[in-house]
Amino acid sequence: MTLGIQDAIRFWTLTWLLHHIESASVDVAQGSPYPSPRIVILGGTGVGKSSLANVLLGRDKGYEDPQRRGCFTAGSGIDPITTSTCPEVGTWLSSNWPVTVVDTPGFGDDITNERKVIDELVDVLKNDIRFVHSFVIAFNGESPRMTSSLKSMIRLFEKMFGTEFWKNVILEVTRWSYDERSMSNRESREETEATWTKEWNNKFHSLFDIPANLDLNAVFIDSFYDPKSSREQLQFGTYTSTLWNFTVNVKPFECKDIKIALTELMEAQEAIASLKNELIKAKDGSDDMCVFWSVCFNPAQFGGFGGVMMIMGALLGGGSLLTFQNLCCSSENQSSKIHIEIQSDDDDDDANEPTNLDDYDEDDFRVVYN
Known part of the structure; x- marks a missing residue:
């Protein structure tokens, strides 16, 4: 399918804007090795966080970290590849604009390692990054349900960052392709970017402590887009521009007050362990x-x-x-x-x-x- 003249004009206009827009961000930490703006990508295991991080830095989606730090390497199976919180300095989409992207491990894959993941995330953001311009929470566009693990993950973010961080949140929908087949399937379900954004804003406002007058923005960046397709290229340019503009214009979030928190499952496990100890004490003291x-x-x-x-x-x-x-x-x-x-x-x-x-x-x- 070929683009019409209007689509072509729109594409080249957006491309020109993408490469010439002035950054409105201010480097809030002079002398820091991590230039502004600073983007933190959060989400569950396997949603495509590392692929997105690489693409935003102008790399191939299948990039593998040569330092083998356990981050910025996309996985191809269900096993998590990203095991560490890693800040990476680069340029936005291979342009001349500096940016810091933070890749993070997925939540919900291994409860035994979750505490380590949380501790490291808090340490890196609090002591190294210090200020975050945008928190990109990634969702799998092929899984439209609000699962219990997803709710637990987002409640964890609220506990860690506080409710003020919602002002710096933007939603990213992965696996939302713009090929003919994917678009046709969504059309048959009457599912559009606008309906998804509205539906999930309603879910978020009903479940989490988000200011009533705040509607979360959403972008649909397809890390696996076909560069030979003008339509897919156009959509990629549109939503990466939306993300960049949001990031450079929002007031940076200060990380000094973030705290280590527990997931709901971890809290439940600790409560069970505490009850077991109480029962043991009660049993030991029952013969007194x-x-x-x-x-x-x-x-x-x-x-x-x-x-x-x-x-x-x-x-x-x-x-x-x-x-x-x-x-x-x-x-x-x-x-x-x-x-x-x-x-x-x-x-x-x-x-x-x-x-x-x-x-x-x-x-x-x-x-x-x-």
């Missing part, structure tokens, strides 16, 4: 025995305490028994040594013998001690 409602002992301590109490009880019991015997039982012992004898006569006059105890006189009784 308490006395006097305040002093508690574990089984070993309570055993020792019980032994001492048994000895004390035996001593107290023995002493009490002796005391009781002295006080209560001494009369019984003495009664066994005392008996009373009743005197009676030995005559044969039984008729006059007393028959009741009351009939005896006191002289008839005699106490005998053994």
Whole structure:
């Protein structure tokens, strides 16, 4: 398909503007090895961040980093290639305009390495880059859903950078090709750049803390565009110009206050670990025995305490028994040594013998001690 005269004029006009527009950015850190403007590319694993970073620096999309730093090398499979946060100094689209592009690892691919990724990202931005003009959050245009991992990633950015960073955010939709087949498929779904931008702005405003009067810009830069196609070349020029103009005109975001944060999954794991520790402590303390409602002992301590109490009880019991015997039982012992004898006569006059105890006189009784 060939372009008409109007399209051709538009293409060459945009090309001329792209190469002659004056940069409105100010180098906010004089003497820094990283010239302004500074662009940080964020996103999930496999969305095409490294390919985009290379293309913006005027390199081939399949460029491989000769220093093997774990960045600026595009992957071809599902395994992540970018493992480090790397700033790279170059020129915008091979022009004379200096630029710093920061390639970052994808989030959501390996929870065990995620903390390291976050720590390094914060360190590089806070201590090396210091100011960021634009945060480019890349999305896969072939995956239109707001997944849980995507929401977690963006909430992480909010925690790290604060809500002010939204003023420096621009969305990039990758895998949005402008070949005949891709355009026809989107047309059948009634999907356009405008509908995508509106739909995702609505999603973002409903899920995240974005100022109500702020609509996020979106660009559709196809890193894999065919340079032989005038239409694809035109779209590439249009959206790279949009990104550049946004970047050089926005107030730089200061990174001094960014902080290390945890992803929602990491927070959940830490909460689970904390609960496990509490359960272990509760289980270990469930056998403790308490006395006097305040002093508690574990089984070993309570055993020792019980032994001492048994000895004390035996001593107290023995002493009490002796005391009781002295006080209560001494009369019984003495009664066994005392008996009373009743005197009676030995005559044969039984008729006059007393028959009741009351009939005896006191002289008839005699106490005998053994």
